[in-house]
Amino acid sequence: MALADLKRLERNEDGIATVLGILKQRFGERFLTGQSIREQHAHTMTYIPAQLPDGVAYPKRTEEVQEIVRVCAEHRVPVIAFGTGSSLEGQVNAPGGGISVDVSGMDRVLSVNAEDLDCTIEPGVTREALNTHLRDTGLFFPIDPGANASLGGMAATRASGTNAVRYGTMRENVLSLTAVMADGRAVTTAKRAKKTSAGYDLTRLMIGSEGTLGIITSLTLKLQGIPQAIAGGVCPFPSVEAACNAVITTIQMGIPVARIELVNQLQMKAMIAYSGLDYPESPCLFLEFHGTDAGVAEQSELFSEIASEHGGGPFLWTRETEERAKLWKARHDAYHSAKALRPGTQAVATDVCVPISRLAECIVETERDIAEIGLIAPIVGHVGDGNFHVSPLIDASNPKEIEVLEAFIARLNERAIAMDGTCTGEHGIGQGKMKFLELEIGTGVDVMRAIKRALDPDNIMNPGKIFGF
Amino acid sequence: MALADLKRLERNEDGIATVLGILKQRFGERFLTGQSIREQHAHTMTYIPAQLPDGVAYPKRTEEVQEIVRVCAEHRVPVIAFGTGSSLEGQVNAPGGGISVDVSGMDRVLSVNAEDLDCTIEPGVTREALNTHLRDTGLFFPIDPGANASLGGMAATRASGTNAVRYGTMRENVLSLTAVMADGRAVTTAKRAKKTSAGYDLTRLMIGSEGTLGIITSLTLKLQGIPQAIAGGVCPFPSVEAACNAVITTIQMGIPVARIELVNQLQMKAMIAYSGLDYPESPCLFLEFHGTDAGVAEQSELFSEIASEHGGGPFLWTRETEERAKLWKARHDAYHSAKALRPGTQAVATDVCVPISRLAECIVETERDIAEIGLIAPIVGHVGDGNFHVSPLIDASNPKEIEVLEAFIARLNERAIAMDGTCTGEHGIGQGKMKFLELEIGTGVDVMRAIKRALDPDNIMNPGKIFGF
Structure with a gap:
């Protein structure tokens, strides 16, 4: 999306004012509205401009997330889930304002079932914290997106990383989750069985939904034995x-x-x-x-x-x-x-994923494009899955460079989609990839929208993401 | 469900009569209404009584499935997808009558991308036919549910089988699919990339939806190299x-x-x-x-x-x-x-799945229950996944035996759910497991219902299954 186009949603000022009052009253020190805290909870990665929430709540339990969502639902105020803020496509921005729900304090490992190779955790547990916790069990959680992200956020964006080629992505490694839905109800999507054919796959529906359907408040994850x-x-x-x-x-x-x-x-x-x-x-x-x-x-x-x-x-x-x-x-x-290739600039990480038979062609064409427009943009890739990252180094304060960057990203995404690939293998759609989703999925986006409307009729869960409404 | 309770939905007689006329006109020899054909397309496995569709259509292409669904949608007539009829929980029954869409003639392998280890097929291709087709490529499709089921049906019921412990289930092995939705639109859920974070996981939503959201008309499947x-x-x-x-x-x-x-x-x-x-x-x-x-x-x-x-x-x-x-x-x-243990009877295959730490306990308790009530019911299990089958041998014509069987199945399912397991690891809900779904998933079933209503507001896609409406 061009910077100038970054959509602001209409703000429900009355609702927001009411909710700020109620949450301050209810959560006291665990509800903050200071400028710097709000800035930390808006988009801080890459070049998409920050859009600040109006307040940040720090719940400790599912029931508290339910309270927050119910208050926001009653007053039709947006709710944006926040883990560590390491998402890359503007997922935590608040284009219509609203309440950032920071689950970093929900960081308990609730159970480790070593015999079953699974564990149940709260969403604020980071992958490094989990692996530290598991240290003496002989088990580990394999998904490694690079950043020490929260596992709730990793599930919400369907993250993966370097060893997905062997162990799969978050899609394959979550057995069950609990989410607080738009009406404040908590839904647990499945039991702990490794396989199930019991009804619609709500677990997978929530994974990758980027907080637009609900806020994940616990996760049951598959674990792996540490290899000999x-x-x-x-x-x-x-x-x-x-x-x-x-x-x-x-x-x-x-x-x-x-x-x-x-x-x-x-x-x-x-x-x-x-x-x-x-x-x-x-x-x-x-x-x-x-x-x-x-x-x-x-x-x-x-x-x-x-x-x-x-x-x-x-x-x-x-x-x-x-x-x-x-x-x-x-x-x-x-x-x-990479950053040292052009000191003082910002590395804008973008990702696409194509069938591996097209990977060489896609990378070579992308390198040619980079050379032709004179970008400095190194490439690393999780190539076993056909997934690669390009990280143009740009001066984000220079509108001319942003323009060149956005044109480059558009060509990259169109190239990947034309090769039967996706505009994002692991970063998600957020705000940054919205305009490529329809090109990729076509009428499927209408199905996504219908599901969104059915489960969040007032559009309070992370509005302005994925589909742009 | 007790036999006496097997729900019949209200029949839309006028709509059905109109649709029968239109489809006969349109499809000629590829639309049949004879009693024996309709019997073959109702539930034929295990003890759930058959509920016949009013006609059986044999489309050859996605566009023809679209035509059939559009006619049925206009007249609010049920549409029931049919592959080989090997489902075990009454998935192909027609409790409100309607049109069985037999996709067995949609049996083309559309492409094999050996370099990408994937292939795209029509839904009527059976797993054995696919593996025969792949014979010279060094590749195979690993999911093996026992029966030579159609791959469309395997996806629709989220099937798995003996080697899911290594290769996963249909959930993990479908990259993308095309489905004709309740309004007749064809939706392709994803491109061919091995990973994607592009929006809601529509692929996984359709897998296991048992024809209640749409009819699968093509599938892109992951393949494996034949091991050395x-x-x-x-x-x-x-x-x-x-x-x-x-x-x-x-x-x-x-x-x-x-x-x-x-x-x-x-x-x-x-x-x-x-x-x-x-x-x-x-x-x-x-x-x-x-x-x-x-x-x-x-x-x-x-x-x-x-x-x-x-x-x-x-x-x-x-x-x-x-x-x-x-x-x-x-x-x-x-x-x-197993059948030879009690000649002349029927083996009623039922499955549950529990965390493997509870598997021994679950099987031992089940064996005790079998002994106490005097059933003959051998057990085999895909135990790496905690999934096992019990196959009571019963005389299905004896209401007393059906009663004992249903009470046994109820205890088995409640036992599995109480152990944090599921009432079905791989057979699906259909009609047979409906009453256990709510016990297992709780409020999650409301979310499933909301999705169903949003995507099929007139409830024409395989009604009376999973949720019973």
Whole structure:
């Protein structure tokens, strides 16, 4: 969306004033309206301008979220769920004002069922906090979107990240959730059974709904056993195509790779400069394998053969934790090293996802587009899933640069959709991708709107997102 | 539901008569109203009485399904999707009459994208037909519910089966689908990208909706590479508890078992008698491992150790196809051998699914219940997922036996739900499990009803199922 077009919804001033009074009275110190707090709860990532909520509530329990939603429902005031604020497409902005419901204080791990490989948590638990909590159980929660996001937010945006290729996304890793719906009722979507055919899949409906249908107040997550052995390494390729073809072969052979990350030439150059590493300045795949000692060795050797068949290599890999950390250091430094390519600018992370057969073509065309318009925009990708990120470095205070950026993002999204892909593999629609959704899903958007109207007839749950109403 | 309670919906006689005339005119030989055809398209499995549709249409394309639905929508006549008729809970019954839409003639494989490990098919393609079609590609579609069901029907009931423990259910294996909605519009839910965060998950909403929201007219499915090696075998245990504990350890250690099936003592006895096999008459696990030669050997050895830690064994396993077939023969004969326990009766297959920590307890209590009421009811289970089937052998013409059966099924479902499980892991709700859904999901059922009303306001899509309206 062009900056100038960023929609403001009509503000219900009377309703907002009434709700502010009621919530202040009810929540006292746990309801704040100061400017800086409200700024922290509006969109802070990338270039989409902030649109501040009118107040921020800090509930501690589902029942308190219900109270807040009921008050807002009665007075038709928007309710915007907030976890850690790491969403990237304006999901936490408040285009019609309203109340930000900050669930960061709902951070209890309610139960860990080690035998069932699941746990039930409150939505403010972050993925790192959960894995710290699980440390002594031999289990872990695999989804890793990079940021230390809250798990409620990760579910709401259908997040994934580097090891989705093996473990799936939030879509596959939530067994059940509780959400407070627009009328204030709390709904638990399923029991704890690993499979169910009992009625509509409300769990999956809420995952990815970006707070527009309800506020998630608890989650039952699948856990994984920590693998006996982890191997990892880095493999250079002569071209993005060669790297992508190696990925296709790897996936097709059924090698259960845990992470397979593409870093393009510009990003490698940035990382080499930033981290002082002795890598070739060519596209690389960063890989990780999980399994038994023998299993990860076998997988690594198989990949090594695949790489050389595609002109890549040598594949340097190891099972040693420290050595792995060294090999992967460059990948972990991607964000900061990219910013150093153009100091003082902002990295605008955008993502698309295409069938892997189209991945090389999509990245190559995107690199050409970047070169032609003179952007500095490194690329990293969760390529096992056909998902990649482009991070143009821009001066967000310069309207000219924003214009160029938005035209570039539009072409990128249209390219991905034309290749039978999606305008977002893991960041969600929010405000930033609204105009591409209809192009992608067509009449399906009407079905989404009908569901939204049925479940939130007064449009109080995170209005102005996904469909723009 | 007690037989006497099986709900008939009010028939719209005028509308039905009009629609019969229009469809006969339009589809000629591809629209049939004979008694025997209509009987074949009502519920034929288990004990739920048949409720016949008024006519059966055989469309060949999405556009023809749209035509049929538009005619029915205009005259408010029920539309019931039909694949192969292998559903088990009365999903294809027509309690208010109407038109059965038999998609078995929509059986084209539209495309196979080997590089992307996906394919797009029409809904009448059966899983065996698909795997035959894929034979030379090195790929296969893993979901195996036992019956040679149509893939449209498998999606509609969120089916799974023996190897869901490794490959997931229909929920995880459909990338996108096209469905004709109640107003006759065709909606395609997603593109072909492996991951997406673009709006509500309409794909998952349709999967498991049992034809109550729309008729699926195409599916894009994930495929898997055929594993280099398959190992399989059988392992006896002194008790169901011991077998379940071995399963828990296996899953918790992250051994990527492809199938892990429990057969209880009665079922083993039946199979030994039926197939003349030299197995011990005690609970057994039937296992299959997929991977590399070294991988499946390692997995088999690891499982063997786990089994003996839990008092089980010996675990007889092999990589040879013929030997595996021999070992698994008994499992494949389960249905027929069970029926031989009480010749002339009907096996009523019912399923529940619980967290695996409760599985032993749930099965043991169920076995006790079976013994106490004197049923003959063998048990087999997809125990890696906590899912098991009980198949009471009954004389369906005897109301007394039906009464005993229904009371037993009610206790089984209540037991599973009380253990944080579900009244159906893979058969769906249909008519047979309606009364347990509210007990399981509570207020969530209201959300399902609101979605149904929003997307099918005149209630023409498979009415009388899931919620009973």
